[in-house]
Amino acid sequence: MDDDWICGRLGEDEPWALGAVNPPVFENSLFTFATAEELGEAIRNEDERYVYWRGTNPTVDLAQRKLAALERAERAKCFGSGMGAISATISSLVSAGDHVLVLGAVYGPTTQFLRYLEKFGVTHTHAGDLAECDSAIREETRLLYFESPSYMAYEVVDIAGVAAWARARGLVTVMDNTWSTPLFQKPLTLGVDLVVHSLSKYVGGHSDLVGGVVAGPARLIRPLARTEYQLYGAAMSPHDAAKVIKGLRTLPVRMAAHQERGLAVARFLAGHPGVRAVNHPGLPSHPGHGIASRQMSGFSSLFSIELATDDTRQVAKFLDKLRHFRIGVSWGGFESLVNAPALSTEESVRATMGIPAGLVRLSVGLEPADTLIKDLAEGLTAGAVKG
Numbered sequence: 001m002d003d004d005w006i007c008g009r010l011g012e013d014e015p016w017a018l019g020a021v022n023p024p025v026f027e028n029s030l031f032t033f034a035t036a037e038e039l040g041e042a043i044r045n046e047d048e049r050y051v052y053w054r055g056t057n058p059t060v061d062l063a064q065r066k067l068a069a070l071e072r073a074e075r076a077k078c079f080g081s082g083m084g085a086i087s088a089t090i091s092s093l094v095s096a097g098d099h100v101l102v103l104g105a106v107y108g109p110t111t112q113f114l115r116y117l118e119k120f121g122v123t124h125t126h127a128g129d130l131a132e133c134d135s136a137i138r139e140e141t142r143l144l145y146f147e148s149p150s151y152m153a154y155e156v157v158d159i160a161g162v163a164a165w166a167r168a169r170g171l172v173t174v175m176d177n178t179w180s181t182p183l184f185q186k187p188l189t190l191g192v193d194l195v196v197h198s199l200s201k202y203v204g205g206h207s208d209l210v211g212g213v214v215a216g217p218a219r220l221i222r223p224l225a226r227t228e229y230q231l232y233g234a235a236m237s238p239h240d241a242a243k244v245i246k247g248l249r250t251l252p253v254r255m256a257a258h259q260e261r262g263l264a265v266a267r268f269l270a271g272h273p274g275v276r277a278v279n280h281p282g283l284p285s286h287p288g289h290g291i292a293s294r295q296m297s298g299f300s301s302l303f304s305i306e307l308a309t310d311d312t313r314q315v316a317k318f319l320d321k322l323r324h325f326r327i328g329v330s331w332g333g334f335e336s337l338v339n340a341p342a343l344s345t346e347e348s349v350r351a352t353m354g355i356p357a358g359l360v361r362l363s364v365g366l367e368p369a370d371t372l373i374k375d376l377a378e379g380l381t382a383g384a385v386k387g
Contacts, residue, residue, distance in 0.1 A: 003183055006069045007248040011062045023062055025242045029053045047225035054230060059238040063245050064213070067197075070182035070248075072189050073215035077225050078241060082178070082198030084234025085212030087113050089196055090143065091232075092224040093172050096121035099138045103127055103146035103162065105153050105354065107176060110145070130165055137169060147176040148187075149288070152341060152355055154179075154279040154303055156288025159295050163191030172220075178202075182215075183255055184298035194220055201332030202300060205247040205254055211240050255298060257366055262301025264369040265362065265376065269305050274380040276358065277306040301364035302331050310357045315340050318360070321382040324367060324375040331363030336372055338362055 001010070012023055031050045033039040042049040050058060060078055068076035079085040090113065094100060100114060102124055114124040125136040133144070144166040148157035159175070166173045174194045175187045181202045187195050197203065199211035212234075214221065229235070236244075259282070266280040278285075281292040282299035292299070307315060319327050325338040342357045364372060 001069060003070060004252050006066055007183075007251050010066050010069055012245075014062075016058065023059065023242070023245060025238050026058045027238055046230075047222055053238075054233060054235045056225075057238050057241070059245075060236050060241040063236075063241040063248075066245065066248055067182065067203075067213050068215050071177075071195055071215040072186055073195070073221075074218045075221040075225075076213050076215035077221055077229055078199070078236040078244070079212040079214070079229070080234040080236050080240070081210050082107075082196070082200060082212035083109050083113070084232065085196050085198075085214045086110055086176070088224060088228035088232050088234065089174055089194060089214045090114070090117070090145070092220075092228045093143050093174070094122050097140055098122050098143070099141040100124040100143045100145060101127060101133055101136060101141055101171070103129075103133060103144060104148075104150040104155060104157060106145065106147050107151050110176070130162065133165070137171075141169075141171060143174060144171045145174045145176075147179070148185075149179050149281050149292070152304055152359065152361060154281055154286075156281050156286070156292045158291050159185075159187050159192060160190040163187075163193075167191065179300055179302060180296055180298075181251065181255060181300065183252060184300065185296045188216060190295060193217070199244055199247075200330060202255060202258070203247050203251060203332075204243055205250065205333060206243075207330065207333035207335065209240050209243040209247070211236050211244060254366065255300065258301040258364065259298050261366065261369040261372070262299065262303065262364040265301075265364050265372055266303055268373045269376065272377075272380060274308050275305050276308050279304045279306075300332075302361070303364075304359055304361045306356055307358035307360060312340075312342050312357055315358055315360065316343055317382075318379050319343075321379040322375055323378075324371055325362070325379075331361075333363075334366045336363060336365035336367055 017023055030052050042051045046055040064076045064078050127133045127136045146157055148159055163173050173192045175192045177185055177187055177195045178198045178201050194214055194216040196214045199213055200209055263282050266278050266283055269275050270278045280303035281288055319338055325336045328337050331337055339361045341355050341359055
C-alpha cells in the first residue's frame with residue numbers, strides 16, 4: 001500500500017466515521033457492553049478491545065493502525081510520550097540480571113532511564129561500533145538499542161548489518177527512528193525487531209503534541225500492550241491521537257519541504273569559514289552518506305554543526321544573534337529551532353557523549369531557506385564566529 005495513501009486515507013472511511021471528513025474523536029473514558037459475558041471477553045483482550053481509555057480507544061487505534069502500516073509492522077502501540085514508549089519497550093524486554101548494549105549516541109533521557117534500571121538489577125554498556133559490541137556483549141545481554149542517524153552527532157549505522165549481528169547472538173534489537181520518520185526509513189524491513197518514535201516531532205509536525213509509539217511484530221507488541229502499557233499508564237489521549245492523524249495527512253508534503261530546506265541550509269554552512277563541520281547525512285561529504293543513501297529514501301532537516309570555536313560564550317552569542325531560528329528544545333515543527341548542548345550539559349557528560357563545546361543543533365523548519373541562510377550568516381558574523 002502506498003505511504004501517501006496510508007497517511008491520508010487508511011481507516012478514515014470506517015463505518016463509524018459516518019461520512020465525516022475528519023475521523024471522530026472518542027472522548028469517553030469507558031465503553032459499556034450488553035452482557036457481563038461480553039465485558040469479560042473484552043477485558044481478556046483489552047489490548048485490542050475497547051474497554052477503558054487506558055487500554056485503547058477508536059481514535060488512538062486508528063493512529064496505531066496508520067503508524068503500523070507505515071512501518072510495515074504487524075502492530076503499533078501509541079503512548080503519551082516518546083519516553084513512555086521507550087521506557088515501556090525496554091522494560092518489556094529485560095528482567096533483573098539482564099544486560100543492555102547501547103550502540104552509538106542515543107537520546108539523553110534514554111540513557112537516564114537505563115541508569116534508572118540499575119537499581120532493579122539491569123545493567124547497560126555503551127559501545128561505539130560493532131567491534132566494541134563484540135567486546136562488551138555478555139552472557140546476560142538481552143537487548144541492543146540504537147538510533148540511526150545517532151543523537152546529536154547524526155552518525156549513520158548500517159541497520160541491516162547491526163540487526164544481523166544481534167540476531168546471530170540471540171539479541172532483540174530496538175531502534176529509535178524518529179529522525180527519519182516511517183516515510184524515509186523502515187528499519188523493520190532491514191531486520192530490526194522493534195521501532196520507537198517520538199510522535200512529538202515530524203509526525204505531529206506542529207509543536208502541539210507530545211506522544212510516542214512502538215511498532216513491530218504482534219508477538220512482542222501484545223505482551224507489552226497488556227503489561228507495561230497498562231501498568232505504566234502512559235496512555236495517549238484521543239485528542240493527541242487526532243493530532244497524530246492530522247499530522248500524518250500532511251507528513252509526505254512536509255517532509256519533502258523539510259528535506260529541501262534542510263539540505264539548502266546544510267550546504268551553505270558546509271562552505272562557511274566559521275563552521276568546522278556539518279553533520280548532515282544528506283551531504284555527500286558525510287562519512288555515512290553512502291550507507292544512508294542505500295537504507296533511506298530521504299533526509300529530514302535536523303542536523304548539527306560544529307562552530308569554529310571552543311568558547312561557549314561565543315556559542316551563546318551566536319544563538320542570541322539569530323532572529324528567525326528560535327532557541328528551544330525539541331524539533332520537527334514548522335518553526336526553525338536552535339540549541340547548543342554545551343550550554344546546558346555538564347562537561348563530563350558531554351565528554352562521555354562525544355559532544356564538542358562548539359556543537360549546535362539546528363532544526364530547519366518550513367520558513368523560506370533564503371531567509372534562514374541569511375539569518376545564520378548574520379549570526380555567524382555578529383557572533384564573531386569567523387574561523
